Amino acid sequence: MNQETQRDPSRVQGGDLTHLPDGLITLNLSLCTNRLGPPPGAVAALHHFLDHHAHRLMPPPYEAPSPPYRAERLYLQAVADRLGVNEQDMLPGRGVTEFLVILARLLRPSRVAVITPEYTETMRLFSYADFHGPADGVQDTADLRLQRLRAAMRTHDHVVLSNPSNPMGHYLPRAQLIQACAENPAAVLVVDEEYIEFQGPGLSLAGADVTNLIVLQSTGKTYGITATRAGMLWTRNSRLHRRVQDELPSWPLSLLDITLATAALRDTAWLPTALGRTNTAARRLQTLLTGRFGTAVADSDIHYRFLHLDNPYPALEHLHAHGISGRLFTRTARGSVPGLRLMTPTTDAEFEQLRTALNTLPEGRPA
Structure with missing residues (x-):
């Protein structure tokens, strides 16, 4: 070097x-974003907005003259339609990273485990956590990663991982993660699904019938619009949902982010x-x-x-x-x-x- x-x-x-x-x-x-993006329809939607609705950039990003009809609901509705989940179980945020920042702060008093190797930013933000990596000299696999996850959920309050994993690419099947949650109701699993669409359709954990699960996603990597910041958190854990919501700013997403990301999600072809x-x-x-x-x-x-x-x-x-x-x-x-x-x-x-x-x-x- x-x-x-x-x-x-x-x-x-x-x-x-x-x-x-x-x-x-x-x-x-x-980089690990979709190099074929952005979708042409999303770019066209952004051009149309700037050509015909640029005046809407002046006030806060409401979709109607009075609250609580905020513009980010358009984005959440598009995500909910794609995932087949209830919009009320989601929160909008600036990509996955904003939620990781908030969760790292909220979960610090508890026993937290991170299944490593992991996304560099996750390991930095959760530096106080217990890191559960493969044994020295052992090349990691999806099976070994799942074993460490199950062990960590038996001993910790919160367990964090990406699925598919960054940087290794290992994928843990949806059914196995839901089973791990069901077997360990006292532990909350936080799953970063930034790359789930690249693994295949219909694999997200969002919508699972468990209350000890948090799912994070964004539209950045999948649609090749990483420079925009649009993401969501899904959970049926009302306590954590409320705590994260209290940490979010009044308008988590900009109107330009919403316009581009929503158009990308709706370009189903x-x-x-x-x-x-x-x-x-x-x-x-x-x-x-x-x-x-x-x-x-x-x-x-x-x-x-x-x-x-x-x-x-x-x-x-x-x-x-x-x-x-x-x-x-x-x-x-x-x-x-x-x-x-x-x-x-x-x-x-x-x-x-x-x-x-x-x-x-x-x-x-x-x-």
Whole structure:
């Protein structure tokens, strides 16, 4: 790793390619958003709003002249329709992150466990929690992750995980998580479902008939609009619902976020087509990476892949030299495992660029 990388945290994560020579074709695979988005219908809705309703940006984002008819209800109704749940069980917020910030503060006095490896921001916000990771030297699997979850729910008040997991991509089946909640009614399970749509339709835990469950989602990653901040919390736990609601600002979502996110959710034809293309490309990426790294590639059905590498820096630097970024993970962060996460390329040219880079990659040591 060069000194410039050591100085700049954004480059340690692997996503910054601005230091590369001019003229080099760059391919950013460090993000895990839907690179086929945004849906054209959502962009058109935003243009239409700005062309014909820009005056509505002046007052607070009500959908009617007087409260409590707030504009974010349009977004919640669209989410509720998609998930088949009761709108009253949801709260709007600025993506998943706002809810993680609130929950990390509200849950601190209790016994909290985080099933790791996990989303970097979750581990940072819940740094006070018990981290339940795989044993040293053991490559994690969905089954091992489920075992740790069940054990944590027997001993803790709250358990936090992403499903599918970030950065590994492991998915725990809906029925097994609902069973874990039913078997441990004293423990509340908090599930970040940021990537659930990439796993397949109809898999969300939202709507499950349990009261010790909190589900977090956003429209950012799925629809390729991560720069907007629109998300929701679902729960049938009235006490936690009320406590989180008390922490939210008066208008959690901006009118522009609502316009774009709601239009994306209502463009029902775009998502299946986009995810179908993404899933096909993900299987192609799996074949490419396993051919080069073998069992070091995490086994998953998600739109990114994790490479277990004892020392990921040489591979990252090599990819950078070919204009490709990946997301770097090291042992230094508590709860993390070393390796690289690569997002799925979307075109033949991008795949060829990655293939060329991998074919010239010096032999490394898988974890």
